[in-house]
Amino acid sequence: MNRIKYTSPLLLDGESTVVVENNVRIYDGDQKTSFEGGELIITTHRILWGRPGQIARGQTCLSMALNLIIFIEEESPSTFSFTRSRKIVLHLSEINDTSNGPQPYSMFNFIKLSFREGFTKNITSILHDLLQDRPWEPKIQQPPVENKPQQPLIKPRMGIVGIERSIQEKQKATDASINMAFQDLDKLMDMAKDMVRLSRMISTKIKEKQGDITEDETIRFKSYLLSLGIDDPVTRDSYKSDNQYYQSLAKQICDFLLSHIEEMGGMMAMSDVFCWVNRSRSLELLSPEDILNACKLMQALDLPLKLFEFSSGVKVLQLSSLDSSTVAEATAQLVDEKGSLSSEELSKSLGISLTLAKERLLTAEKFGKCCRDDAIEGLRFYPNLFLTREE
Amino acid sequence: MPEVDIEWPWQYNFPPFFTLQPHPETRSKQVAAWKSLILEYCEKNKIYVIDVRESSQGPLFYNSTINRKLEQSVILSILSELQKTDNSAPVDKLNNRWEIYWHTLEEWASMIYDYVLGQGIQNSVLTLHELVQGEDTAEEMFFGMNQEVLLKVLRLLEKDRKCEVILEDDVQGVKFF
Incomplete structure (x- = not known):
C-alpha cells in the first residue's frame, strides 16, 4: 500500500488507457482500506484509482506504477461467497521513496484489488500482457510525475523478473563477445593459412637450394618456423628442432x-x-x-x-x-x-x-x-x- | 587305390608343415620337404595321377592324427614347383589333375629303352599292354605305368627315332629300333 502515490490522473507522454472498471476496493495486503467503490483505470504505465467522478474531473487520485508489479494472481473466491466479487492480488517490489502516499508504511508486499461487480474484461490477462509488453519501458527515464520531481530513478531491475532479465542481458553480452572472439579467430586462421603457405614455400626453397645456405642457417630457420607453431612438413617426422x-x-x-x-x-x-x-x-x-x-x-x-x-x-x-x-x-x-x-x-x-x-x-x-x-x-x-x- | 604305408617324414607330424610359411628360407625348406614327400608317396603307391580336389582328403595331404590339412591352393603351388623340375605336369586346363613323375619322362624313356636293348627286342612290335602289364616286365620299374604317361614317354623316344608308336583302334603297340 505504501507504493501507492497521490498523483494527477492526467495521462503522461505515451501513456494510454487500457481498461476502466468501477466499484473497486483497494486492500493493503489482507486488510481492507477506506478506498472502496472507486473507479479503477489501468493505463499502459500505471494503475489509477479515484472516487467516482474524481478522475473525470482531473482531481488528484491514487496511482501506482505498473513496473512495481512482480506477479499477479487471482484470488479464488471462497466457497461460501455468492457475490460476483473477484479479487486480484498484485505482488509488488520494494520501493525506497514512500512519501506522498496515502499510507507511508505497510507491512505487506502486496495489495489486492477487489472488483465488487466482477470485471467487464479479463483484468488478469490484460495485466499479464502489459507486464510482458512493458509499454512503459521505451522511456528509459521514469515519466516525470509533476508533483514529485525529486523521485529517484527507479531502475526496472527489481524482483525475480528483474533478475531474470539481467541474466538474459548478460547472456546476450557473452554471446556477442564470443562471436567477436571467433571473428578474430577467423581472421587469424586466414592469416595462418598464408603463413603456412609461406613457410611451405620457404622450406621447399631451402630444399632446392641446399648447399647455397649453410646447414646452420637452415636449421635455425626451421626452428623459427616451429616456434611460430607452424609445422614444417620437412621436419615433421624428424623433429630436429630443439623443442x-x-x-x-x-x-x-x-x-x-x-x-x-x-x-x-x-x-x-x-x-x-x-x-x-x-x-x-x-x-x-x-x-x-x-x-x-x-x-x-x-x-x-x-x-x-x-x-x-x-x-x-x-x-x-x-x-x-x-x-x-x-x-x-x-x-x-x-x-x-x-x-x-x-x-x-x-x-x-x-x-x-x-x-x-x-x-x-x-x-x-x-x-x-x-x-x-x-x-x-x-x-x-x-x-x-x-x-x-x-x- | 591300394595304399601302401610309407615311412612318413618327421615333418608330417609337425603342424606348421601344413601351413605355408611366410618366411622365405623356411618356406623353401618346407616346399622342398613336400616335394620329396609327394614323389616318395606316389612312387611307393604307384600313383601316376593326382586329382587335387580328391587328394586333399587323402592321407598324403591330410594328417588325421594331428588334424591338419594342406590347402588346395598350397597343393597347387607345390605341384607347380614340381613341374619346374619336370616331376609333374597338369593334365587339364583347370589344373585339377596332375601327372606325377617321380622319374622324369626322360629318365623313364632311357629306362624303357635300356630294357629293350637288354632284351634284344629291337625291330619287333610290342603292345603297350605287354610292355607295362606283361609277365616279362613285372620286375621292371615301369611296370604298371599309367597309359597316358607311357605314351608321353614313348613319344619322347619317337622324337629320337628310337621307336614308332602304332595307334590303331584295336592294336596299340610300339616298335623299337
Missing part, C-alpha cells in the same frame, strides 16, 4: 615408465603408454600426439627407452638395449620351452598385451626363429624345425 617441451616430456615419460617396461619384458604398446602416463598425471593430461612426439625424440636423446614400429604399424616403446633380433631370440626361446605358443598364451605368460605378443611372435618368425601353424584352432607358433632340424 624443449617434448624433450623434457620424453625424459619424464622415460623416468616413469622404465621400471614398468623392464618388468613387462622390455616392451609396451603405445596405447598402454598413453594410459599409464595419463593415469599417473591424473589431471594434467597429455594428448596422444604429444606423447608420440616425445617418444620420437627418445632415441636422439640417448634415453634408455625408444620408440619402435613393427612392420604391421604397431608402435611400441621398448628398451633401447632391445633390438628386433634379441626380441626374436627371446621369443623363440620361450616357444622352444613350451613346444608351441599362441599369442594368447604368450601374452598371458609375459603379462603383455595381445597385439604385442603377436608382434613378438611375428618378429621371431621374420627372423626365421619360429614357424606358424595356421589351423582352425587359431594361429600357433612352433620352433622352426624346418631350419634347425637335420634331415
Whole structure:
C-alpha cells in the first residue's frame, strides 16, 4: 500500500488507457482500506484509482506504477461467497521513496484489488500482457510525475523478473563477445593459412637450394618456423628442432615408465603408454600426439627407452638395449620351452598385451626363429624345425 | 587305390608343415620337404595321377592324427614347383589333375629303352599292354605305368627315332629300333 502515490490522473507522454472498471476496493495486503467503490483505470504505465467522478474531473487520485508489479494472481473466491466479487492480488517490489502516499508504511508486499461487480474484461490477462509488453519501458527515464520531481530513478531491475532479465542481458553480452572472439579467430586462421603457405614455400626453397645456405642457417630457420607453431612438413617426422617441451616430456615419460617396461619384458604398446602416463598425471593430461612426439625424440636423446614400429604399424616403446633380433631370440626361446605358443598364451605368460605378443611372435618368425601353424584352432607358433632340424 | 604305408617324414607330424610359411628360407625348406614327400608317396603307391580336389582328403595331404590339412591352393603351388623340375605336369586346363613323375619322362624313356636293348627286342612290335602289364616286365620299374604317361614317354623316344608308336583302334603297340 505504501507504493501507492497521490498523483494527477492526467495521462503522461505515451501513456494510454487500457481498461476502466468501477466499484473497486483497494486492500493493503489482507486488510481492507477506506478506498472502496472507486473507479479503477489501468493505463499502459500505471494503475489509477479515484472516487467516482474524481478522475473525470482531473482531481488528484491514487496511482501506482505498473513496473512495481512482480506477479499477479487471482484470488479464488471462497466457497461460501455468492457475490460476483473477484479479487486480484498484485505482488509488488520494494520501493525506497514512500512519501506522498496515502499510507507511508505497510507491512505487506502486496495489495489486492477487489472488483465488487466482477470485471467487464479479463483484468488478469490484460495485466499479464502489459507486464510482458512493458509499454512503459521505451522511456528509459521514469515519466516525470509533476508533483514529485525529486523521485529517484527507479531502475526496472527489481524482483525475480528483474533478475531474470539481467541474466538474459548478460547472456546476450557473452554471446556477442564470443562471436567477436571467433571473428578474430577467423581472421587469424586466414592469416595462418598464408603463413603456412609461406613457410611451405620457404622450406621447399631451402630444399632446392641446399648447399647455397649453410646447414646452420637452415636449421635455425626451421626452428623459427616451429616456434611460430607452424609445422614444417620437412621436419615433421624428424623433429630436429630443439623443442624443449617434448624433450623434457620424453625424459619424464622415460623416468616413469622404465621400471614398468623392464618388468613387462622390455616392451609396451603405445596405447598402454598413453594410459599409464595419463593415469599417473591424473589431471594434467597429455594428448596422444604429444606423447608420440616425445617418444620420437627418445632415441636422439640417448634415453634408455625408444620408440619402435613393427612392420604391421604397431608402435611400441621398448628398451633401447632391445633390438628386433634379441626380441626374436627371446621369443623363440620361450616357444622352444613350451613346444608351441599362441599369442594368447604368450601374452598371458609375459603379462603383455595381445597385439604385442603377436608382434613378438611375428618378429621371431621374420627372423626365421619360429614357424606358424595356421589351423582352425587359431594361429600357433612352433620352433622352426624346418631350419634347425637335420634331415 | 591300394595304399601302401610309407615311412612318413618327421615333418608330417609337425603342424606348421601344413601351413605355408611366410618366411622365405623356411618356406623353401618346407616346399622342398613336400616335394620329396609327394614323389616318395606316389612312387611307393604307384600313383601316376593326382586329382587335387580328391587328394586333399587323402592321407598324403591330410594328417588325421594331428588334424591338419594342406590347402588346395598350397597343393597347387607345390605341384607347380614340381613341374619346374619336370616331376609333374597338369593334365587339364583347370589344373585339377596332375601327372606325377617321380622319374622324369626322360629318365623313364632311357629306362624303357635300356630294357629293350637288354632284351634284344629291337625291330619287333610290342603292345603297350605287354610292355607295362606283361609277365616279362613285372620286375621292371615301369611296370604298371599309367597309359597316358607311357605314351608321353614313348613319344619322347619317337622324337629320337628310337621307336614308332602304332595307334590303331584295336592294336596299340610300339616298335623299337
